[in-house]
Amino acid sequence: MSFLKGTIFRRRGGNGKNDDPPGNNDKNNPLENQYRVATGGGGKESAPTALKEHPEDIKQNIDAVRSFLAARLAIRCYSCASNITENFSVRDWVRRWSEGAQGNPAKGCYLCAATCSSCKDLTCLGCGNKVRKSKNPLEIDGYYIDWCCRDGRLFGIWLLLARYDCVEIRWQASSPTTESKQSLARVSHSPNNRKTQDARGIGYADDRTGHYNPFATFFYDGPGFPPVYSNRPLQFHGSGEKEDEFVGKVFDFVARMIPGSRNKNLPAELHAMLQLGLLLDKVADLLRNDSLDDVTKRSHVYKAAFGLVSKLSSHTELIDLVKCARYYKQQTPGLEILSLPKLHQHGSPPLILGEKIASVGERLKQLARQSSIVLESAESQDLYTRSGENLLFCCESILSLYTIISADQDSSEIRSRVSPQEKWESFHQEHGVSRNEGIFDRTHAYYSKAIAMTYSSPGRIKRLVTELANMSTSLPIGIFVKISESRPDVMKCLIMGPPDSPYGYALFDFDLFCTSAYPNQPSQVHCRTAVGKTINPNLHPDGKVCLSLLGTWRDGDAAAQCQPGKSTILSVLISIQAMIFTEDPWRNEPAYTSAVGTMADIRAQRYVQKIQPQIVTAGMLNWLTQPRHRHGIWQREIRAHFKYNKSNILAKVDKWEKESPVLKFRGIVQELKLAIEDINRH
Structure with missing residues (x-):
């Protein structure tokens, strides 16, 4: 593969492994004082219960x-025994030192010593003796300090x-x-x-x-x-x-x-x-x-x-x-x-x-995960600018610190995860964003475009790497992203349908590519799962994804359109999960957006019944029975999904089967149950 003109892609060696253990990232930990505000605009979390007495x-x-x-305050002048700490206050003491020691090494000792008002001698408040000044006092930004x-x-x-x-x-x-x-x-x-x-x-x-x-x-x-x-x-x-x-x-x-x-x-x-x-x-x-x-x-x-x-x-x-x-x-x-x-x-x-x-080390966890994405992702000349070097230094510092702090972590301090839902959340936190060079091959919908690209605008790759790092701790449950190791502008995404929608727990595969003009032009997205099928008005049988943020749907609110330089990959993925895989997909069709009344509701229900066999087949069954899916790049995610969400999936398809004669007649649900049992046995 030829390198892009103006951009050098390569692996970063060295400290790349993400040693972040699975965790809940403070999700259930009360936050001190600056309580976390829910993403959806919810209220503040309550503070921990006050202890009745000090431990x-x-x-x-x-x-x-x-x-x-x-x-310290009992020490008197070593020379005349006068009181040298009368009317002591921290504010006045620190001010006296900072005003004297700024640019003056001789007065660096003022922080730890006092001048007698009677004899003018300087006494150390540590040992009570005459101050012994260092030849090389500590200096930071023009301030000197000595002890x-x-x-x-x-x-x-x-x-x-x-x-x-x-x-x-x-x-x-x-x-x-x-x-x-x-x-x-x-x-x-x-x-x-x-x-x-x-x-x-x-x-x-x-x-x-x-x-x-x-x-x-x-x-x-x-x-x-x-x-x-x-x-x-x-x-x-x-x-x-x-x-x-x-x-x-x-x-x-x-x-x-x-x-x-x-x-x-x-x-x-x-x-x-x-x-x-x-x-x-x-x-x-x-x-x-x-x-x-x-x-x-x-x-x-x-x-x-x-x-x-x-x-x-x-x-x-x-x-x-x-x-x-x-x-x-x-x-x-x-x-x-x-x-x-x-x-x-x-x-x-x-x-x-x-x-x-949460400890200081626990607070580092999310930044450490993001830093590992930056350091392990493909690099470009963007990261060798002043701001890029600064980013790399911060990432290396964060990951190095977290590695030290998390070493030999007491397992009793790590919250035990026993329920399938907790295990699913933990799995998602660890594998939500990952790198896999296998995604960049001829089967990718945008492989030809990526190969043909000869120029990458300055700052583009740094923007992508930063976005992906932030995404590693921000992805909603059920969205997974794999990035090409050599081309961070080439991705694959796996999106789980929201549980309360007709797409609940079904999995949909997307190819994503950021053009040379990104982020000033929207990314391009292709739905592989939708090819040859009718499963949603916004997902065409040719794989086209119709969404305002992608510039493929121009009507509607201008605020919902792609905002050059501001819209992100994360916002696109969230919009697909929330706005395309909605509870009422029939009304996603522009002609029916405002449809109301009994007949409109009946048509909406019939549409769901019509697409459900394809959703169960393409979004569930095929992942388990077709080798290219079951043993493909998503095999780890597929296995975890059908293991940890098994009971929810079975409850959902049982409900659908009762509501859809077609599902029951074709025996799709029974076939799915057998496939789920099979993958959980192996």
Whole structure:
């Protein structure tokens, strides 16, 4: 086969295997705070039931961070014994460090040390001694950080985690109708703040350089404006550029400050503060995103999140934070308040936990599945552009992380699937999108067109690969797609008729091809199962598929037509399953679309009875009795379908047989039952 001009197709070597175990992809797991909204516009899922009291491990963690902070704040100046932590606040401490350490290595130690107001000496809050400065302090994006000892480093991590919680809680409490917006408005017009506050009321610029400093305060919460708390469940939603910049920097600093994998016996307080804080919940929220396109566009914050997860995964003491299920944080005052003695927590909301929810690793599952599709799919020069390389880097990072986290997964944590329906759903999740070079042969309806293509427009293959990756976690149950390994623009699709339609559980085979002008022109689809038969007004006996999204039907709503650059393969497949294999196919005929009344209903019923023998024969029986079908490229899907859906199929055809004398007379249903028994025996 000749290669396309301007496009190089080839297999990508290396890390290609999808190690994703079958799972339910959070389908039955309550989602923390940002509850999943149903695709069909349904309401939000309810939060997990709140626990009556904190689990023992959480109680121990709270005690650990309280003792740790108390020890740090009890340290006095090593030189004159003066109090150096009076009026301590995380916000002021982090601001002092960020304003001093931005571009100044000598002040990197300000995060973990305090200057005595009496003698001006610098004391480490980790060990209580004079600060020992490093010759090579840590630097990220112009910010320097240094520590004197192990506890000094740990104190720095605690400060960043606590500061992030303050910002996240204020984000979540902020609303256009809340007092916080009025406060922001008052502050923005204050003479003292006009030069430093960001025009959006978010963040501060450095007075000396004019550069935005995401650590300074981010949201104004200065004197006179008490912390804003909300009784609403926590809901992560910040995704603007400056929010991502701040979050990404926190991810980077925390990851870099956590000791390397060679350091053993990490302090228990580190695990405690990471579990109690909101930073890992933010990581999980980001990883819940199943759009690789969005991940690539926000690659800075995602790469930083991957770095943090990778660092945690490298430690046996910390890997459970990303590998095991997490407690749902329904409400929290933040790490700073949790670390204070109870007598200082008056007026703050309590920490309310719910049952355990999906782990960070579980959140990676869908992205890992998509990434494997991208990395295993045929490549082109599209993926060697700047954006393409960025996509590949993200996919490789995701798959590498998931492989590490999912290794030796405790089988007790994987939900046992016992019912046939659960097994069918699991099978579909694992095999919904797969690669098979066998589909690209002369029997494919568009083989000649694909061979004749000599040019592929820039960005076309990358668009296809991204679409297929997104499809791997978005396909409705009962739709399977096989992609050519060398030509991702050539596909075969198997679509199961919706259970409540006259096509229920029947299987229909389609060939699909994306022309050189895709996505500016619609894909082309041919129904192999319909050839020589009359089974639907939209599926012609020559295999033509009549559908607005394909440009083969021009009447009707303009919004239903193909939208150049926007319509997707997934939307075409969903439309075929939902709009062609409908409960009332007779009214798919343009002349009968608006037909009403008793006679119209009778004609509609007769049409169904007329096509049912062909549906049972072509959509069920032939798959089991004809060798080219039973042992063809869909053999794995055929076997699973008639195994896991057996009882539903038999119930459906028994009902049809009672309603259709033709089915009963021909003995088709009895023949089908014998064929189903035969395939389930072998």
